[in-house]
Amino acid sequence: MRRLALAFSFLSLAACTFAPDDAPAEGDAENPTEGASANGGSGNGASGGVDTSRGGTLQGESTDVPEATAATLADSVAEQPFLEVKPQDWMSRTPTIWKKPLNKIFIPGTHDSGTYGIQSVYSRPVDDAFAPDGDNKVVRLGQFIGVSDKWAKAQEKNLTEQLADGIRALDLRPCREKSGTLRICHSLYGPTMSDLLTQVSDFVNAHPKEIVIIGNQGFAGMAAADHQNLLALYQTKLGSHILDYNAPGVSPASTPDELWTNHPGKNVIIMYADGARPANFWPSDSVTGSWKETWDRAAKKTSLEVALPKATATTFFSFSGAATPDEAGKLITNSMDPTGTYPHSLAEMADDTNPVMLGWLQNEWAGTAANMVYLDFYNRTCIYGLTQRLNGNVAFSLDGCSIGTKTAWGNWRLGYERFGYGRGAGTPLTCDAATQEKRAGLCYPKCRAGYESPVLFPTVCAMPCPAGYRDDGLTCFRDAKIISANNSKCPWYDKCGLTVKKGCSTCPSGFRNDGCTCRQDPNSIVKTRYDRGVGRVPDTCISGEEKSGLLCYPTCPSNFHSVGPMCMPND
Numbered sequence: 388m389r390r391l392a393l394a395f396s397f398l399s400l401a402a403c404t405f406a407p408d409d410a411p412a413e414g415d416a417e418n419p420t421e422g423a424s425a426n427g428g429s430g431n432g433a434s435g436g437v438d439t440s441r442g443g444t445l446q447g448e449s450t451d452v453p454e455a456t457a458a459t460l461a462d463s464v465a466e467q468p469f470l471e472v473k474p475q476d477w478m479s480r481t482p483t484i485w486k487k488p489l490n491k492i493f494i495p496g497t498h499d500s501g502t503y504g505i506q507s508v509y510s511r512p513v514d515d516a517f518a519p520d521g522d523n524k525v526v527r528l529g530q531f532i533g534v535s536d537k538w539a540k541a542q543e544k545n546l547t548e549q550l551a552d553g554i555r556a557l558d559l560r561p562c563r564e565k566s567g568t569l570r571i572c573h574s575l576y577g578p579t580m581s582d583l584l585t586q587v588s589d590f591v592n593a594h595p596k597e598i599v600i601i602g603n604q605g606f607a608g609m610a611a612a613d614h615q616n617l618l619a620l621y622q623t624k625l626g627s628h629i630l631d632y633n634a635p636g637v638s639p640a641s642t643p644d645e646l647w648t649n650h651p652g653k654n655v656i657i658m659y660a661d662g663a664r665p666a667n668f669w670p671s672d673s674v675t676g677s678w679k680e681t682w683d684r685a686a687k688k689t690s691l692e693v694a695l696p697k698a699t700a701t702t703f704f705s706f707s708g709a710a711t712p713d714e715a716g717k718l719i720t721n722s723m724d725p726t727g728t729y730p731h732s733l734a735e736m737a738d739d740t741n742p743v744m745l746g747w748l749q750n751e752w753a754g755t756a757a758n759m760v761y762l763d764f765y766n767r768t769c770i771y772g773l774t775q776r777l778n779g780n781v782a783f784s785l786d787g788c789s790i791g792t793k794t795a796w797g798n799w800r801l802g803y804e805r806f807g808y809g810r811g812a813g814t815p816l817t818c819d820a821a822t823q824e825k826r827a828g829l830c831y832p833k834c835r836a837g838y839e840s841p842v843l844f845p846t847v848c849a850m851p852c853p854a855g856y857r858d859d860g861l862t863c864f865r866d867a868k869i870i871s872a873n874n875s876k877c878p879w880y881d882k883c884g885l886t887v888k889k890g891c892s893t894c895p896s897g898f899r900n901d902g903c904t905c906r907q908d909p910n911s912i913v914k915t916r917y918d919r920g921v922g923r924v925p926d927t928c929i930s931g932e933e934k935s936g937l938l939c940y941p942t943c944p945s946n947f948h949s950v951g952p953m954c955m956p957n958d
Contacts, residue, residue, distance in 0.1 A: 496556030521574025726802025746791025829922025
């Protein structure tokens with residue numbers, strides 16, 4: 388009953404807030420309270436609410452809500468079942484974010500947003516089948532055996548659908564085909580930039596308070612003239628909506644309320660990672676990133692843990708929730724084993740990685756400034772519903788969502804690995820390379836700096852012999868030596884300086900002057916030394932190996948455990 392009473396009071400507040408002639412959202416005249424999707428626009432949400440617009444109407448027109456009313460709406464969120472917010476208008480209808488910096492809002496994003504329209508090489512001109520970022524032997528071979536398409540496509544829905552599902556951060560990779568047309572590419576060609584920007588333009592025209600962030604990078608095959616053409620295209624398609632990077636009071640820390648008030652209709656932020664960037668576009672250093680090209684679960688989590696504390700108050704933050712095949716192609720090579728459990732496409736990999744990634748976000752990093760959360764195949768997840776909750780809509784239902792659920796990620800195996808595998812015959816134990824040296828099959832502590840161990844006396848560390856001395860193990864010996872003196876300064880009548888011109892001949896340092904010759908007497912030195920103890924039997928393995936019995940074997944992967952010479956699956 389209390390919940391119903393609270394809901395009724397909120398409805399009353401909403402009725403007082405909006406003008407009586409407010410229109411329902413377009414296409415929703417019969418049921419303006421129909422719920423938003425927690426799964427890309429196709430599913431569940433908390434029921435019993437009404438839509439609220441930061442403007443005066445349900446379509447987000449510019450009629451202002453008084454400050455006191457906006458504060459009352461925002462303050463009431465924690466006490467009442469929250470409104471069911473439609474994903475196509477979530478920014479303008481989520482009171483908890485209106486006065487929040489953009490870089491502190493959880494914003495759903497798509498990685499490689501334009502790859503929904505990846506083109507097969509068989510539908511391309513023969514002389515321009517492969518995009519300039521994938522014109523290599525590996526991609527060519529993968530295309531002809533049916534692999535490249537599966538790993539180049541990162542999204543299933545077009546930009547119109549993505550934006551309608553609540554996506555507000557887009558990742559575009561412009562490139563140039565040989566004909567001069569600008570497209571996106573991801574090893575293969577995708578849709579034209581003109582078509583992509585038209586889709587964005589249509590959306591931002593219809594939803595002027597939804598702020599869309601577009602990242603541009605890659606630019607494969609593009610020259611200076613191509614950049615100018617692309618910038619002109621942006622100006623044609625989105626010029627009136629571009630939020631100027633240099634506009635007064637504009638920064639990643641601007642709030643939606645500030646932008647709506649001070650820059651009405653300017654709802655597109657364009658980032659451009661190239662020197663051709665015009666002044667009104669945002670530079671790439673407007674974003675602090677967490678990208679790491681890895682599909683290893685532990686490495687991915689570590690990269691995010693390291694990056695998240697670096698989120699700043701002056702930049703956006705890119706939470707890169709997409710796992711990525713390695714450049715060496717190991718993952719894709721492993722995926723071609725039909726008896727293994729490795730994913731066979733980027734979609735299958737996303738199905739394994741996304742639930743885990745969103746679980747980390749919900750359970751461990753909800754209090755961070757993760758900001759723009761980029762995913763592959765977002766529509767297979769509950770990213771919209773989760774970001775609604777993280778943005779303050781705590782009553783938004785996530786029932787049926789795969790968030791934090793156990794998947795095969797981190798436990799993929801090749802076919803033969805599913806039953807365990809041998810790791811070789813093993814190698815003998817050795818000495819600890821950091822602290823020991825091996826002599827005559829035993830390990831001894833390394834000698835201190837400036838000392839060395841004589842060949843025949845491994846238990847001793849001694850100072851080396853001086854230059855000119857023979858090393859006899861524990862002693863140093865110098866033989867007698869006689870050389871001619873330098874008598875170039877002696878007169879002809881006393882050539883060795885033995886009579887009239889004594890001292891005119893000279894000898895090197897360490898020699899005695901005998902006039903015509905220089906003499907060095909024999910000498911023996913006992914080395915300064917200390918005892919380092921008796922040797923020990925080797926008991927260590929080199930890096931990358933582990934001890935089992937009296938032998939060393941390669942360390943098993945994290946999803947295996949060792950049993951003697953075998954690596955066995957953990958489960």
